[in-house]
Amino acid sequence: MSERPKQVMVASLIPGPEPWLKRFLDCLDILDYPKGLVHYAFVEAQHVPLLHDWTKSKPNSWIRQANPEISNRYDKLAHLRNLVVDAHYHAALEGPDYLLWIDSDVVKVPPSLIKDLKKYDAPVIAPSVYIEGTSQFYDTFAFRYPSGQRFPAWGISHKGLIEVGSVGTCYMVASRLYSQSRLRYHGDDSEHATFCKQVRKLGERVYVDFNVKIEHANLPKWGKSFH
Numbered sequence: 278m279s280e281r282p283k284q285v286m287v288a289s290l291i292p293g294p295e296p297w298l299k300r301f302l303d304c305l306d307i308l309d310y311p312k313g314l315v316h317y318a319f320v321e322a323q324h325v326p327l328l329h330d331w332t333k334s335k336p337n338s339w340i341r342q343a344n345p346e347i348s349n350r351y352d353k354l355a356h357l358r359n360l361v362v363d364a365h366y367h368a369a370l371e372g373p374d375y376l377l378w379i380d381s382d383v384v385k386v387p388p389s390l391i392k393d394l395k396k397y398d399a400p401v402i403a404p405s406v407y408i409e410g411t412s413q414f415y416d417t418f419a420f421r422y423p424s425g426q427r428f429p430a431w432g433i434s435h436k437g438l439i440e441v442g443s444v445g446t447c448y449m450v451a452s453r454l455y456s457q458s459r460l461r462y463h464g465d466d467s468e469h470a471t472f473c474k475q476v477r478k479l480g481e482r483v484y485v486d487f488n489v490k491i492e493h494a495n496l497p498k499w500g501k502s503f504h
Contacts, residue, residue: 284373288318309388352464366455385492394449400481403448404489419445419469443473
């Protein structure tokens with residue numbers, strides 16, 4: 278008896294009509310995975326016409342608009358991520374087998390991204406993330422070693438799969454952590470880091486595959502600052 282094909286939900290928080298948004302959506306378009314097995318979930322802070330136009334050709338799409346008045350950045354991000362999780366993963370609804378979080382300022386991914394991460398069937402796994410056009414590692418706040426030490430921005434020499442303490446920007450989560458273990462996002466620290474801490478307390482592991490690389494928009498080139 279053959280195994281049921283695995284479904285993947287690709288989810289992102291969309292703050293607004295940022296100038297690199299089309300490049301981000303183009304990244305989603307090139308993902309090499311059976312279209313009928315891919316679902317999309319977006320939480321937008323305001324109506325973003327380009328996003329709505331893009332989802333017209335994606336029947337498995339879900340969009341919610343939410344911009345709560347929560348002063349702490351990480352509390353707010355945790356709340357928004359939980360909107361996605363609560364809508365698709367609860368006792369009565371298992372949801373797709375994996376949830377792939379990907380920040381909307383990611384501008385370059387390999388077409389094989391889903392397959393590259395899914396092959397491990399890991400609880401949580403991320404690609405390596407670099408700032409576009411540089412060798413500088415991105416999101417050194419969320420990416421941490423098991424000791425809690427943050428990744429350096431420069432000089433990373435890791436190869437292949439390594440176990441880490443936490444990840445961010447883009448990572449795949451096995452849905453059982455949401456539907457069975459009932460894990461959710463919390464603020465205070467990076468919402469990614471607090472989530473990964475819960476995962477590890479369950480005896481599960483968090484990984485980064487340095488053979489898989491994606492690129493984050495070089496925000497200063499767009500007149501923006503890194504956040």
